[in-house]
Amino acid sequence: MERKDVVEAITDVNRDARNRHNVRTETENPDTKRHQTPRHTGSVCLKVRSSRAAPVCLMLLCVLLLTAVIVLGVNLHNMIEEFYIKNKNLTDEIEELKNRKHSLDKNITELSATNKHLIEQKPDLQKKIDELWNQISKMDGWDCYQSSLYYVTSEKKSWTESRRDCTERGADLIIINNRQEQDFVKKISANAHVWIGLTDIDVEGTWKWVDGSTLTSGFWDPREPNGHRGENCALIYSPGWADYPCSDRFLWICEKSILK
Numbered sequence: 001m002e003r004k005d006v007v008e009a010i011t012d013v014n015r016d017a018r019n020r021h022n023v024r025t026e027t028e029n030p031d032t033k034r035h036q037t038p039r040h041t042g043s044v045c046l047k048v049r050s051s052r053a054a055p056v057c058l059m060l061l062c063v064l065l066l067t068a069v070i071v072l073g074v075n076l077h078n079m080i081e082e083f084y085i086k087n088k089n090l091t092d093e094i095e096e097l098k099n100r101k102h103s104l105d106k107n108i109t110e111l112s113a114t115n116k117h118l119i120e121q122k123p124d125l126q127k128k129i130d131e132l133w134n135q136i137s138k139m140d141g142w143d144c145y146q147s148s149l150y151y152v153t154s155e156k157k158s159w160t161e162s163r164r165d166c167t168e169r170g171a172d173l174i175i176i177n178n179r180q181e182q183d184f185v186k187k188i189s190a191n192a193h194v195w196i197g198l199t200d201i202d203v204e205g206t207w208k209w210v211d212g213s214t215l216t217s218g219f220w221d222p223r224e225p226n227g228h229r230g231e232n233c234a235l236i237y238s239p240g241w242a243d244y245p246c247s248d249r250f251l252w253i254c255e256k257s258i259l260k
Helices: 003-028 030-138 159-168 179-188
Strands: 142-145 148-152 194-199 233-237 240-244 251-257
Touching (some): 142 179, 148 179, 159 194
Antiparallel strands (some): 148 251, 233 240
């Protein structure tokens, strides 16, 4: 082997030894790591910022959760309050309906009792009606209209004598209460001059019926009463009522109630 080759071989061995030494040194010496640390400075800063942001995020999350809980609590309170008000209103309505039902039940009970009483009275009332109509049928010359009986005489007398005749028959001179009765009287009297139970003999111009009631409205002939003194008794004829001297003689009509 030449000298040149030997030198190169020794050089290679030394290089390999140095390389192995450097490897061990880098592995075992911590200073090597410290020298290499500055290569990772950005990553360390990011980790520091991340560790600081976590509590802030957690705090914000807690605030949001607390706000949500408060809002939900307020809404729940409002809903409960509204439910309480509606429930109270419904309770009041139910109580009112109960009171109405109680009142209706009471009325139904009273009406049922009244109806039962009327049903029990019906046979007696029907018997009285039959007896009344039997009496009416036997009353010669009397006409029935609504709830009254009417008797038209065939002779003529003064107003005072005519009234006396009616009272002897259990009646009195007729009192005309309405247009329907006026038309009925004109019909049964055949439009003749007939005394009625109206006079102003006590106070001139103040006309009163034989039952003591004052005349409020009537069916006078447009020309009557003419106010002549001494014409203190009223009669009915075709145009309407008229005042005549009570001593004059005319037909008359007696009236009495069926219910008496």
